[in-house]
Amino acid sequence: MNELEITELNGKRVLTTQQIADGYGTTNKVISNNFNNNRTRFEEGKHFVLLVGEYLKEFLHSQNLGTQNKIRKLYLWTEKGALLHAKSLGTDEAWDMYDILVDTYFKVQEQQVPLTLDQQIAAIATGYGSVKEELVEVKDRVSDLEENAPLSAGEYNYIGSRITQRVNEVAHGYSSITQKQRGELYKDINRGVKVVTGISTRTQLRAKHFDTAMDFINNWEPSTATKMQLRQTSFDFEA
Template structure:
């Protein structure tokens, strides 16, 4: 069976007339099966439904039978769409025809057809949209990572040692004997925990480190000590 080659969006397709002829049935049966199982068919995957300006442009490409030039909507069936129709008909002839279509029509490699100016523009726009989407996703991941660093990551060992030394320096600055130092160490540690809502200065968030340093440097004991 010789089939006129029809392409849409760079892939081979068949009209309802061609599909009906190949399967040994009529267009009414093809349309009836489509209507009964419409939820299984996905436009762009199983078929293309052309109308309006898109249909006028397609007719102008002279790919279809002249008898279809007055059609207001044109269905073009992909390989996956042809498979669903063969499944609906479920006759030996339909399955034999489907295998033939797969081997000799849908997957037959031909010289690549150059894209029209409109197709090139649409492809470029799609690439731009896809790129923008990927950029947006990357930005979201960066923001999420930054938020995690700022709001969840605690001090590393070196930063903990810095806070510890600063606490010790402050206590030694205001206390004159060992008993007062012990009391002030406890007081300052307690106030740091209360001020920053942590169980220990080691649990301070990295983003709060500079605030903690400023707080310790300006800290004054609640009671004067000698």
Template sequence: MNNVTPIENQGQRVLTSDQLAELYGVSTDVIKKNFSNNRDKFVEGVHYIKLEGLALKEFKNRVNNVHLVGKNANTLYLWTKRGAARHSKMIGTDTAWDVFDSLEENYFNPKPQINLQGLSPQTQFAIQAAQAMAEQERKLAQIDHKVDAISEIVSTSTMDWRRATRDIITKIAHMRGDDYQVTRKDIYKDVEQRGGYSLSTRLTNLRNRMAGEGQSLSKRNKTNKVDVIGNDKRLIEIYMAVVKDHAIKYRVWANEY
């Protein structure tokens, strides 16, 4: 993130829509469309700062890089850390998630440099231990961000949700040295134990309802337990929690940070 031009407004670091789009590997129109279609999920002053009129003019005069703001722009949206996080969740790609993790660590929260020279060995050890603990907490928070992002995708795109969970389970299977189907079966088992449900029974009931509706046998046979989970918001929440626990247990993202 060293090549990102730092911008500050109202005492906090922010990013323009163009910067955010370039970092996340999408067009600026995607950022604008996500904001327009989900405006109720963004709060001014929390997720973004809207500049226009005199405030925009003053900002243009203050920013050194003229390319950050269009010369004829009459409105400018600046995205805070929480706004950038929300956009990464809506985009939902590995690139967007990973880039936000890096933004959170290096751009929005730049680390102060601590000079250990001249300190006693005991003090140096204490500082290094505290830094190691903070690093571990950061890694767990990044894993939370990745998996929680899937939950938000559910409300906008079922296919993206299915693809994201499938990719994570594939990684879990690889870390276990096991077959994908066996790994998914274990996850289903934990979902049933945690929720007190029988996915097999629910799948049978779903297929019976489909038969009663006149749907073809081939379509009924293709219906699986993921379809059952997708029909129940509570089951989705349990499924996400179980996938997350398995990902942490088998250190799926340990090598990414």
């Protein structure tokens, strides 16, 4: 357990099926069967996240697993998902390991802010330190927390869905299009999202990036270079 590798998605810790299997003293197949046999109990976004396509490629790249091309889909389990597996398996080993996961792996170090923002300001006004300096510090901390809050699973998935929709909208401008050409369109729009938000992989998106990313996606058109690539393969593009 001390050597358990940290796996994160969108700034939150998760576990792969292999990690759960190893920790609970069982196999991937048992975990997969447990999931399939109790499918109605598991809720996507709450207990697990399923990565496929471009999401999966970016995640594997962010985890330095880009060479594992045979992976077509990947389940990542949240703390609540790990709990459901422990409940379903019901073994002492699974429960013992779950307790360890909660106490160590999933434990988030809470920021110690004993007072609310209004209470802190009131304390400052009554002589708790320098009014100006303390107030600025509180505001900066609140602002930083808001800007760097991770995207919710719904927001993250919505961005992916909107990218797919926009690519399909642009693809309709072609008389016909191959899978390879569609892939070039995906590369172009994903590259643009990274540029306008200043990130290297989509998993680094934060709440502060959402509006910028959506504005870019909604107004995206392929770059001149991408258009030329597609023309060179003799498919007409309607500008």
